[in-house]
Amino acid sequence: MNLPQLFEDRMKSLLGEEYEAYLQCYNKPHFSGLRVNTLKITPEAFEQICPFSLRRIPWVNNGYYTDTEQQPSKHPFYYAGLYYIQEPSAMTPASLLPVQPGDKVLDICAAPGGKSTELGARLCGEGVLVSNDISNSRAKALLKNIELFGIRNALVLSEAPGKLVDYFPEYFDKILIDAPCSGEGMFRKSPAIMKNWEQYGVEYYNKLQKEIILYAARMLKPGGYMLYSTCTFSPEENEGTIQFLLKECPEFHVVKALPELSEQKNASLSYEGFEHGRPEWVDGNEELTHCIRLWPHKIDGEGHFITLLHKEIDADQLDKLEEPQYQNQVANGAKLRFVSKPNSYTTRKENSSISDEALEFIHSIKFPINQEQLVVHEDRVYLLPEGLPDLKGLRILRQGLLLGEMKKSRFEPSQALANSLKVTEYDKIIRMKENDPNIIRYLKCESIELEGDYRAGWYLVCVEDYPLGWLKIANNNFKNKYLPGWRWV
Numbered sequence: 001m002n003l004p005q006l007f008e009d010r011m012k013s014l015l016g017e018e019y020e021a022y023l024q025c026y027n028k029p030h031f032s033g034l035r036v037n038t039l040k041i042t043p044e045a046f047e048q049i050c051p052f053s054l055r056r057i058p059w060v061n062n063g064y065y066t067d068t069e070q071q072p073s074k075h076p077f078y079y080a081g082l083y084y085i086q087e088p089s090a091m092t093p094a095s096l097l098p099v100q101p102g103d104k105v106l107d108i109c110a111a112p113g114g115k116s117t118e119l120g121a122r123l124c125g126e127g128v129l130v131s132n133d134i135s136n137s138r139a140k141a142l143l144k145n146i147e148l149f150g151i152r153n154a155l156v157l158s159e160a161p162g163k164l165v166d167y168f169p170e171y172f173d174k175i176l177i178d179a180p181c182s183g184e185g186m187f188r189k190s191p192a193i194m195k196n197w198e199q200y201g202v203e204y205y206n207k208l209q210k211e212i213i214l215y216a217a218r219m220l221k222p223g224g225y226m227l228y229s230t231c232t233f234s235p236e237e238n239e240g241t242i243q244f245l246l247k248e249c250p251e252f253h254v255v256k257a258l259p260e261l262s263e264q265k266n267a268s269l270s271y272e273g274f275e276h277g278r279p280e281w282v283d284g285n286e287e288l289t290h291c292i293r294l295w296p297h298k299i300d301g302e303g304h305f306i307t308l309l310h311k312e313i314d315a316d317q318l319d320k321l322e323e324p325q326y327q328n329q330v331a332n333g334a335k336l337r338f339v340s341k342p343n344s345y346t347t348r349k350e351n352s353s354i355s356d357e358a359l360e361f362i363h364s365i366k367f368p369i370n371q372e373q374l375v376v377h378e379d380r381v382y383l384l385p386e387g388l389p390d391l392k393g394l395r396i397l398r399q400g401l402l403l404g405e406m407k408k409s410r411f412e413p414s415q416a417l418a419n420s421l422k423v424t425e426y427d428k429i430i431r432m433k434e435n436d437p438n439i440i441r442y443l444k445c446e447s448i449e450l451e452g453d454y455r456a457g458w459y460l461v462c463v464e465d466y467p468l469g470w471l472k473i474a475n476n477n478f479k480n481k482y483l484p485g486w487r488w489v
């Protein structure tokens with residue numbers, strides 16, 4: 001592999017004697033992996049049904065090495081959102097941010113969703129995930145992945161971080177910054193990135209990273225956690241960016257992200273080969289030793305950098321947070337510019353514009369739906385996450401779960417709803433075996449024939465126990481309603 005000369009020189013001076021071992025990794029192939037969607041299936045159950053060979057990734061309990069030749073993206077289970085295809089090191093950042101169900105979580109550079117899909121899964125439907133990417137086209141891919149994963153409580157945005165600060169001051173419990181970077185850690189996997197490196201260089205990205213991390217810092221609640229990651233080696237973009245934050249915002253501290261050895265053992269995890277940060281590379285403070293570096297010659301994965309940060313609560317804030325009056329304020333949304341309804345959407349309460357057909361369909365779904373959270377926007381019905389601030393003026397790609405669209409006297413349930421359902425949450429099910437030829441025909445949006453008599457209505461087509469999409473049946477005519485934009489090609 002022809003690495004840029006300047007890059008080689010920099011790596012030699014950083015790594016010294018280790019440089020040769022590092023260089024050897026370019027003679028080996030990169031690793032491929034998949035991460036199981038725990039919203040839909042446990043890793044153990046997935047191992048039982050998975051048709052291709054898997055080997056566990058030691059540091060991620062729902063991550064596996066795969067053989068790319070087996071094409072895991074060409075399987076109906078992929079279309080059912082059972083897993084995300086992801087490079088093994090790239091699974092680490094989301095796995096080390098301590099997300100709990102109920103948290104308010106921001107993924108500020110989220111597209112195409114490799115980390116957001118895991119963060120959303122770990123919320124288990126409680127709390128809210130705000131997934132943002134400045135690039136509108138990439139944010140569309142992000143939205144698709146959020147929907148395919150069946151995440152119901154996400155807000156998908158495409159905004160500059162500086163704009164988000166006005167809407168979400170000290171709002172989030174957890175923030176992930178998977179920063180745009182020079183991508184040095186991905187040269188082996190995607191050699192085309194080298195051109196980008198030569199064109200933009202480290203400085204360009206470092207400037208962006210410093211901007212993004214400061215904005216993100218302002219959106220984190222005191223007491224919250226923020227994780228910064230890159231897929232590059234350059235100290236400027238890594239320890240350098242963290243050192244910059246620590247100077248600008250002294251309330252932040254780097255914390256140990258890896259569990260103790262005994263905890264690792266209990267959780268069947270191993271972080272062997274993970275290395276600490278290098279303060280000496282940026283003339284930085286000792287705290288930076290707690291940063292984490294993943295080197296491709298030390299682990300079976302590509303290069304990454306990860307830092308978990310904690311935002312301290314100072315004594316005044318702590319007293320204030322404990323005052324019931326403050327808690328009420330937060331609950332009522334006063335401090336965070338909450339409004340009783342999201343702007344530019346109309347609630348059912350104000351405008352009973354949800355049709356009877358839509359309500360009838362919604363009542364046939366067996367997961368809890370708070371009617372106060374139902375809104376209609378341009379004939380589409382959404383289920384909103386609770387407790388969002390006023391979003392007027394933001395570029396919103398999706399707010400909550402799109403349930404479906406009202407069309408004259410009909411209601412058409414959405415693809416996103418199908419993917420968010422469990423087989424037990426809807427009555428009219430058509431279950432097919434994984435190798436049933438009808439499945440591929442269905443996913444290609446072709447017509448399918450089924451044996452037997454069916455009552456008219458909307459049926460949820462499943463591969464085994466996992467929903468794929470809708471099929472409409474009337475007078476024993478089958479109308480394939482799989483979303484054309486998602487079809488198998």
Ligand SMILES: C[S@@+](CC[C@H](N)C(=O)[O-])C[C@H]1O[C@@H](n2cnc3c(N)ncnc32)[C@H](O)[C@@H]1O
Pocket residue numbers: 108109110111112113114115116132133134135138159160161178179180181208212
């Ligand atoms: C490393 S990628 C994110 C990958 C993503 N986290 C994943 O796991 O799939 C960095 C992302 O940052 C976005 N980006 C670039 N500049 C940005 C900015 N100023 N604010 C927010 N996002 C930005 C890019 O569009 C890109 O999608």
